[in-house]
Amino acid sequence: MFALEMIDISKEFPGVKALSGVNFKVRQGEIHALCGENGAGKSTLMKVLSGLHTARTYSGEIRINGEKKEFYSIADAEKAGIAIIHQELALVKDMTIGENIFLGREPKKRGVIQWDELYHNTAIWLERVGLRVSPDTSVSHLGIGQQQLVEIAKALSKHTKILILDEPTAALTESEVEILMGILNQLRANGVSCIYISHKMPEVFRLADSITVLRDGQTIDTLPGSSTNDDQIVSLMVGRELTERYPRVPHQPKETVLEVRNYSVWHKEKKGQKVIRNVHLTLRKGEILGIAGLMGAGRTEFVSSLFGAYEGKFEGEVLIEGKQVHIRNITDAVLAGMALVTEDRKRQGLILNMDVKSNMTMANMHRVSRYSVINENEEIKWGQSYVQELKIKTASLETPVGTLSGGNQQKVVIGKWLMSNPKILILDEPTRGIDVGAKFEIYNLMNRLIDQGVAIIMISSELPEIIGMSDRILVMSEGQFVRELDYHEATQENIMASATGGR
Ligand SMILES: Nc1ncnc2c1ncn2[C@@H]1O[C@H](COP(=O)(O)OP(=O)(O)OP(=O)(O)O)[C@@H](O)[C@H]1O
Ligand SMILES: [Mg+2]
Structure with a gap:
């Protein structure tokens, strides 16, 4: 018997048929990956399951342990043991972690909220997800990755039987991803079913017992994770073979367009601490400069300060086409010919x-x-x-x-x-959350811009992408560029070795 069966689910929005006759079955205690291109219908299917799109706004049937269910609210779905962690985080920023986790379910005695109990319980759930912060910390003080862990703690605290994670690792650091993997394995061992949506294939293959592929709102196939591979899933997703992943064309870099000298950036909150320490960089027209590094190495702070979008202090010399510029805000940056596609x-x-x-x-x-x-x-x-x-x-x-x-x-x-x-285009994790087919379109577009003489800086945590697309790679570690590599000599191993502090 299946823990969950979704049978012949169809859902329309004005002008869009998001789901047409989807069938989706999940066993108890399995991790089931849901794959598909952007817009395939993954999130919509999960919103149907979690009571966000309520019964009667879609057609088809949901069964939990063989029993037919209709959810008229998120609370209904939660009662049936279903919890969802959305693609977009949904915590209340001005509340504490504890208030968020127990929102609407605060422990009460004679109508009075028992704060001690609430924070005590919060601490227990935070421990479970490995988040070492005080339970009364305001959510506004947490990074995106930490907020994600709070969401997971919140879901767990509801004694969930079916946990849905919609692109949970998009914004997590490597160590946070490891924590999450550990939590999911533990949940599986305890008989909880997980539905896992991700565009990161290595993660899918590491975790999934089963993989279901959606395309254009329809179920294409469900396969056991152990007897399929990356290429098969990708071709089911896009409906064709996708042999080439990185369209490399020869670039002829020309004159220097951006020069950064002696550049430092200070931590937003810890005022005395530098996150970028006296770095130098030159960027030429018609080249793609990749910046690799672990999350937290300072790459985002670096580029957002160059773009005038950083809230903390920074100093150093910046020259665009040989002229010194002082970029204090985004308008200055746009006028100077810069564009920044942010990770968030x-x-x-x-x-x-x-x-x-x-x-x-x-x-x-x-x-x-x-x-x-x-x-x-x-x-x-x-x-x-x-x-x-x-x-x-x-x-x-x-x-x-x-x-x-x-x-x-x-x-x-x-x-x-x-x-x-722009003259200078900075892309911070440009393909995060983007499906494989669309990634290819973005790479092609980058190549076209390079032909037009644009200079591109690309930050990416996906090493194959950095190696596949960059002309030159700078590796950042703890706020400094520790190594420069030509793409010919770059390998995942030598980049990682430098990024983690080795040489
Ligand atoms: N509230 C809505 N109103 C109108 N159209 C919607 C709504 N929600 C989703 N859609 C449409 O339904 C289709 C499926 O969207 P969905 O969010 O389920 O895709 P997805 O598979 O999760 O994609 P991604 O990988 O990009 O997150 C899209 O065409 C989308 O524009
Ligand atoms: Mg989605």
Whole structure:
């Protein structure tokens, strides 16, 4: 018998058939990966299961341990033992960890919240997920990875039987990922079923007992994790063989466009502490410079301060095309010809209730407006071309960005910055959360920009991507560039060795 059966599930939104007749079965105590391209319907299926899309707004049947269920709220699904950790984090920032975990379920005596008990219990759950912070810490003080662990602690505290993780590791550091893997293995041993959504194939193969592939809102196949491989799953996802992953074309780097000298960045909170220590960098037109390093090495702080988007202190010399510049905010950076695609695209990149078109043109008003009047036709023309190039799956340019799938939202942010026609394009984890087919489109686009003389800095934690696409690689460790490698000589091993402090 299956712990969960979803039978013939269909779900429509205005103008979009997100799911058409999906069948999905999960055994008790297994980790079941759900794979598919951006917009395939993974998150939608899980929102149906977790009571976010309520019964009667979809067709088909859900059975838990063979018993038919209808969920009219998230609470209904939770009562049936289902908890979801969403692709977008959903904690209340101004509350403490404990308040978040027990929100709406606070332990009470005669109507009075028992804070001691609440924080005592919180501490126990935090211990389970290996998060060593005080239970009364405000969530606003936590990094994204730590917030993810709080979400997991919260799910566990509800005595979940079926735990859904929608791209849980997108923002975790390596050590946090290890903690999560440990937790999932332990849950499996305790008979909990996990549904795991991820675009990271190595993780899927490391964890999954079974893998189900969705494409265009339909179930393609369910396979045992042990008897399939990366290439098979990827071709089921995209509906064709995908032999080449990294389209390398020869680049001819030209003159220096960016020079950074003696550059330091201080920690946002720990004022005396430097996160970047006296680094130097040169970037030439027509080259892709990869920056590798472990998460937390300082790469994001480095590029966001260059872009005027860092809240802490920084100093050093920055020259663009030989001229010294002082970039104090994002407007300065855009005027100087820079664009930054951030790793935390959701928070820094998009206005969710605005449509696709306006989001894309936000950074590029000078292109579509004259005397501050927005030229609608121009907006549509540019928007349309990037929707096509990046294969953004959206009903129209007028669709609110918030209704796109997670990966497609990310593509909108990328489109937005490409449209600003930058000289220097900085991509921070550009393909995180993006499916394999779309990654390839982004790489092709990078190559085209290089042909046009743009210079690209790419930060990535995916070493095959860094090695596959960069002309030159700088390895950052603890706030310094510890090694420079030509792509010919770069291997995962020598990059890792440098990144972890070895030489
Ligand atoms: N609330 C909504 N309103 C309108 N359309 C929606 C809504 N939610 C999802 N969709 C559409 O349904 C389709 C499936 O989206 P879904 O979020 O399930 O994809 P996904 O497989 O999770 O993709 P990703 O890997 O990018 O997260 C997409 O075309 C999306 O735009
Ligand atoms: Mg999704």
